[in-house]
Amino acid sequence: MEIPSTTQIGPGLYLGHAFNITVNEAAVIGANCNLHKGVTIGQENRGKRKGAPVLGDCVWVGVNATIVGAIMVGDDVLIAPGAYVNCDIPSHSIVVGNPCRAIPRENATEGYINRKVEL
Template sequence: MTTWQLIHSDYKKYRKYGGSFIGIVFFTQGFWAIFQYRLANAVYRKIKWQPFRLVFKGLLFLWQKVIELTTGISIPASVQIGHSFYIGHFGGIFLNQDVIIGNNCNLSQNVTVGVSGLGEKRGVPIIGDNVYIAANSIVAGKIFIADGALIGACSLVTSDVAPQTTVLGVPAQVISQNGSKEYI
């Protein structure tokens, strides 16, 4: 998908949850962060000629910092995020620069997806498609969150999560095989 198609898919996801054009574009901090990320990611992936790359990356990095300070949402340009990404609430969202997130995923407020572990287990998560990560959750380490998984509020996930599974707690444990279908 092109950058504009990705932005449009994100916008359609926000519309699905009941937002108007004015509300989404001018008053939804999650959409601001995603819009800025999509443009920065396009520059990160596509512009290779160093003089242009340096100038654009510098400007977009400053814009990212303004968005980060304004919204409390940090999405580095190098993160890989699929289409129809949705941040449901304001603030406290931090993604490691090496994170991979699939298509049609939702994050709530105060979610951290980052690096953890020791030795061979050190790394960042790969998150599949149709995953919902609820408020105040941490997903960390070289793990895989499979398609359709749901991570409940206030959870610490440091091991793989199977498809269509709901996990909850510290450390997160399987509580259901219902997954994210009703939440996405």
């Protein structure tokens, strides 16, 4: 597992089956986010998305999902296992596939966020 101490992480981070998780030091992870086995949160090194992702609050990231580039992932977003996310994702969405597709869904992470802390 690679999560640098310099990474900005909000309270309530939950690492489910914490194996092979890689987070770029420039990434930002909001409050009450869940990362599962095989997740990569990485940077793009060139082009219009050069940089690392910013995840909002209450983001659930499934097994083997990859999130890359200087993109914004909103609050209350469920990223399905295996999804490849390299574009901005609005709040209250479920993200599937490669290329990714965001499906609007109120309370997208309801029942999914583990060990949520009250802010």
